[in-house]
Amino acid sequence: MGRAEPPGPARKYVLELGCGSHPAPNAQIGIDRDFAAVRAARASTACDRPGPVCLVADALRLPLADGSVSGVLARGMLHHILDLTAILREVRRVLEPGGTFTVVDAVPMPADRYAELCRYLQARGHPIEPRNGVDPAELGALAEVTGYTQADWEETGRWQHAGEAFTSPALTWTLRAGSGAS
Numbered sequence: 001m002g003r004a005e006p007p008g009p010a011r012k013y014v015l016e017l018g019c020g021s022h023p024a025p026n027a028q029i030g031i032d033r034d035f036a037a038v039r040a041a042r043a044s045t046a047c048d049r050p051g052p053v054c055l056v057a058d059a060l061r062l063p064l065a066d067g068s069v070s071g072v073l074a075r076g077m078l079h080h081i082l083d084l085t086a087i088l089r090e091v092r093r094v095l096e097p098g099g100t101f102t103v104v105d106a107v108p109m110p111a112d113r114y115a116e117l118c119r120y121l122q123a124r125g126h127p128i129e130p131r132n133g134v135d136p137a138e139l140g141a142l143a144e145v146t147g148y149t150q151a152d153w154e155e156t157g158r159w160q161h162a163g164e165a166f167t168s169p170a171l172t173w174t175l176r177a178g179s180g181a182s
């Protein structure tokens, strides 16, 4: 299948995965699989302030050419993805060598607390978070086998899963794409 190029004249893009209705203002393209979120994101940025171009797309099947992006951001998104290997590979595919994948996400919470969170979300009709946070050791090991040369992280505040009812420490990872194929 052919892959469409994103709109705009530039060849290099900074892409946000799972931008939701509040895309990062410093992203150039935001994608989300949720049509309503993308519509809300477009409405919030279209009129009075410039913002990223927002598109409906699946982060596991990005509509971008190989090596076409210099930086990718995912905030609070990876804990919605069961197959971390698949998303790391797909992001590595679109990154140019030396490009960065910045991941901001929650670390796993105790199992009983996560079960409570799932019940809380379910009772309110919200989608369940299929992954209990992102484990630094797991992400580091997977980054190594999917074509990244570096996987640094630092603690950067707390992630709110469901308002203030459930929070856990948030980390920011910087993964650097290697020069070889993943």
Ligand SMILES: C[S@@+](CC[C@H](N)C(=O)[O-])C[C@H]1O[C@@H](n2cnc3c(N)ncnc32)[C@H](O)[C@@H]1O
Pocket (backbone or CB within 6 Å): 017, 018, 019, 020, 021, 022, 031, 032, 033, 034, 037, 057, 058, 059, 060, 074, 075, 076, 077, 080, 081
């Ligand atoms: C917790 S929200 C975070 C939204 C935004 N990044 C923020 O920080 O407010 C996670 C978002 O990831 C999106 N998402 C989950 N899986 C996805 C996938 N496979 N492709 C694209 N978006 C996805 C969801 O639709 C949701 O909008």
